[in-house]
Amino acid sequence: MENDVAVGLDRLARFENRDGGWGYSAGQDSAVEPTAATILAHLAHSALPPERGLVWLERAQLADGSWGLNAASDESSWVTAWALWALAFAGRRDGRLERGAAWLAAVPVVSFDDPETAPAMRRLLEVDPAATGWPWQPGEASWVTPTSIAVIAMCWSGLRDHPRLAQARWYLADRACSSGGWNFGNPVMLGRPIPPLVTDTGIALLALRQLGVPASDADVAGGLGWLGQVRPEDAGTLDRAWACLGTGAWGRNAGVEDALRENVRGASEQSPGVTVLALAVGLMALGPAGRLLASVS
Amino acid sequence: MNRLITRRQALRLALLGGIGVSLSALGAGARRFDPLAYSRWMVRRAVRLLVARKPTVSIIRVPSYEGDLAAAMKRGWEMSGGPPVRGRKVLLKPNLVGYVSGPPSNTHPAVVEGAISLFRWLGASEVVVAEGMAFVRDPWPVLSMNGLDEVLVRTGARFVDLNHDDLAEVPVAGGYTGVRTMSLPRAVLRADVIVSLPKMKTHHWAGLSLSMKNLFGLIPGSRYGWPKNMLHVAGLDLMVLELHETARPAFAIVDAVVGMEGDGPLYGDPVPTGALVMGADLVAVDATCARLMGFDPMATAHLRAADAVGLGSVSSDRVHVLGESVAGFARRYAAPPAP
Numbered sequence: 001m002e003n004d005v006a007v008g009l010d011r012l013a014r015f016e017n018r019d020g021g022w023g024y025s026a027g028q029d030s031a032v033e034p035t036a037a038t039i040l041a042h043l044a045h046s047a048l049p050p051e052r053g054l055v056w057l058e059r060a061q062l063a064d065g066s067w068g069l070n071a072a073s074d075e076s077s078w079v080t081a082w083a084l085w086a087l088a089f090a091g092r093r094d095g096r097l098e099r100g101a102a103w104l105a106a107v108p109v110v111s112f113d114d115p116e117t118a119p120a121m122r123r124l125l126e127v128d129p130a131a132t133g134w135p136w137q138p139g140e141a142s143w144v145t146p147t148s149i150a151v152i153a154m155c156w157s158g159l160r161d162h163p164r165l166a167q168a169r170w171y172l173a174d175r176a177c178s179s180g181g182w183n184f185g186n187p188v189m190l191g192r193p194i195p196p197l198v199t200d201t202g203i204a205l206l207a208l209r210q211l212g213v214p215a216s217d218a219d220v221a222g223g224l225g226w227l228g229q230v231r232p233e234d235a236g237t238l239d240r241a242w243a244c245l246g247t248g249a250w251g252r253n254a255g256v257e258d259a260l261r262e263n264v265r266g267a268s269e270q271s272p273g274v275t276v277l278a279l280a281v282g283l284m285a286l287g288p289a290g291r292l293l294a295s296v297s
Numbered sequence: 298m299n300r301l302i303t304r305r306q307a308l309r310l311a312l313l314g315g316i317g318v319s320l321s322a323l324g325a326g327a328r329r330f331d332p333l334a335y336s337r338w339m340v341r342r343a344v345r346l347l348v349a350r351k352p353t354v355s356i357i358r359v360p361s362y363e364g365d366l367a368a369a370m371k372r373g374w375e376m377s378g379g380p381p382v383r384g385r386k387v388l389l390k391p392n393l394v395g396y397v398s399g400p401p402s403n404t405h406p407a408v409v410e411g412a413i414s415l416f417r418w419l420g421a422s423e424v425v426v427a428e429g430m431a432f433v434r435d436p437w438p439v440l441s442m443n444g445l446d447e448v449l450v451r452t453g454a455r456f457v458d459l460n461h462d463d464l465a466e467v468p469v470a471g472g473y474t475g476v477r478t479m480s481l482p483r484a485v486l487r488a489d490v491i492v493s494l495p496k497m498k499t500h501h502w503a504g505l506s507l508s509m510k511n512l513f514g515l516i517p518g519s520r521y522g523w524p525k526n527m528l529h530v531a532g533l534d535l536m537v538l539e540l541h542e543t544a545r546p547a548f549a550i551v552d553a554v555v556g557m558e559g560d561g562p563l564y565g566d567p568v569p570t571g572a573l574v575m576g577a578d579l580v581a582v583d584a585t586c587a588r589l590m591g592f593d594p595m596a597t598a599h600l601r602a603a604d605a606v607g608l609g610s611v612s613s614d615r616v617h618v619l620g621e622s623v624a625g626f627a628r629r630y631a632a633p634p635a636p
Contacts, residue, residue, distance in 0.1 A: 024461035025461065028463050069520055077520075078522070136521065140522070143522060143526075145434075145522075183432065184432055191634075192564055199435055233438075234438055235438055277461065
């Protein structure tokens with residue numbers, strides 16, 4: 001194992017809470033997303049995942065199969081996809097995974113294809129209102145990040161052929177920015193292009209790789225092209241991590257990898273921007289990105 | 298013919314008028330009629346109109362960000378008055394939306410630094426800077442591009458990323474939207490004094506983005522997603538009121554040294570206005586800012602609704618302006634594009 005990675009994993013271990021989970025930042029309550037990312041950070045480097053973290057994650061599952069933001073939350077949330085990704089990769093394939101995957105596959109999302117809303121959506125946002133992915137919260141609109149994480153979780157959960165994945169592919173194509181890349185999901189607002197964002201673009205590129213989209217695809221090329229121009233000073237640790245994951249999935253190097261390694265090496269409670277989540281995703285990114293995906297053809 | 302009316306008649310008229318205004322202002326968002334809530338709003342409005350002292354808003358001329366902003370803020374604070382600060386924890390909430398270089402869409406770091414100095418001078422036990430950015434998950438590039446990271450280092454003030462803070466579920470205090478509870482960051486809930494530090498600007502959805510609209514940045518993205526659309530769906534204008542009543546901001550300092558007109562919140566054009574606008578009644582502060590920008594505050598839905606439920610003072614007759622006059626800044630801001 002590389003020294004940077006060993007140092008980073010050691011640091012992550014120091015941020016573990018007494019209950020076995022990890023918070024978004026040191027000293028915060030355990031939450032599903034950073035705990036799942038920590039498990040994935042280990043698995044990305046073939047390290048043994050933290051058992052206490054896996055147990056914390058399993059215990060945090062809600063009765064309907066979903067996960068809330070943290071163990072105290074009883075509201076189903078987008079982080080369900082993170083939990084499924086981590087548990088499936090860790091080989092915890094039992095009834096919990098099935099129930100979680102069933103919830104994710106069925107989570108309701110708003111479609112704006114009614115005759116009143118659709119024209120307004122087309123006019124104001126220049127998007128196809130019928131294209132849907134996954135929402136942050138059940139019953140809400142689709143957005144790029146929850147859609148992309150859900151795509152990966154669905155594939156890891158054995159639902160690679162589910163029709164929602166084709167919908168998600170359509171959604172991601174529809175929401176790509178004209179300059180290449182993605183933002184949260186509105187490429188245009190009132191006739192003005194909204195620029196892409198690093199984290200959203202990295203996540204979307206990882207999802208498209210998971211979907212088996214060819215490298216010649218215009219959205220992939222656009223995303224990689226835009227991400228290739230990102231300078232280290234344009235991106236914080238979390239951004240750098242997702243940039244490396246997104247480009248690494250396509251066999252490319254992001255120009256921010258050296259800066260990310262520095263973040264991972266130097267991370268401590270005192271380093272602004274190097275949160276526990278950023279450190280965990282950073283460690284995920286320093287491994288072979290393809291390893292984080294469910295068998296890509 | 299003029300006629301005199303009794304205090305009792307005036308109160309009755311105010312209540313009836315208030316109910317009428319409220320029904321029209323709130324009708325779109327209120328999920329069901331709640332007579333207790335309506336009664337509370339109307340009594341509050343009547344008290345504000347008939348009994349309460351006029352809130353004071355101070356306008357301080359500040360030609361550029363190079364000057365002594367802390368001294369300007371002290372003058373404004375002494376004029377407008379504010380809540381007790383000594384020994385209390387203060388949370389400063391700037392408006393940091395920008396990842397687009399060029400337009401002055403963010404609160405200037407010099408204003409944040411001035412506010413840190415002001416509240417430390419007033420004896421705050423702690424001053425933190427906190428924001429939950431609407432579009433980005435990683436706040437650090439925005440802090441860096443904005444120059445706020447240097448202010449944080451220079452002052453030693455801590456930044457709290459409200460999007461990823463620990464959360465607590467709290468009852469929604471206003472009752473305008475039908476939303477019963479809301480997750481808020483612990484940093485917001487443990488603060489004794491929340492200070493809104495917005496940029497003066499126009500906004501294509503809200504009309505104006507000032508100290509009240511700035512409260513949307515208190516909403517945690519980890520819970521509601523980015524760009525906080527879920528609560529916009531509940532009714533942006535009424536959710537602004539819910540946030541005001543639930544988080545209870547105690548003071549506002551509006552960065553109008555250089556404001557932004559046109560296509561806000563991101564793509565507007567700079568308007569050198571040369572002022573800080575300060576006060577403890579956020580509705581009055583925002584209404585004064587609206588007039589300073591050349592807009593009728595009652596044309597902005599969330600200010601109209603705030604007036605209807607007695608959350609603050611909108612009418613110029615009901616706001617005591619000290620320092621510079623609104624007329625001294627007569628410069629019409631270009632309106633945002635209509636959706």
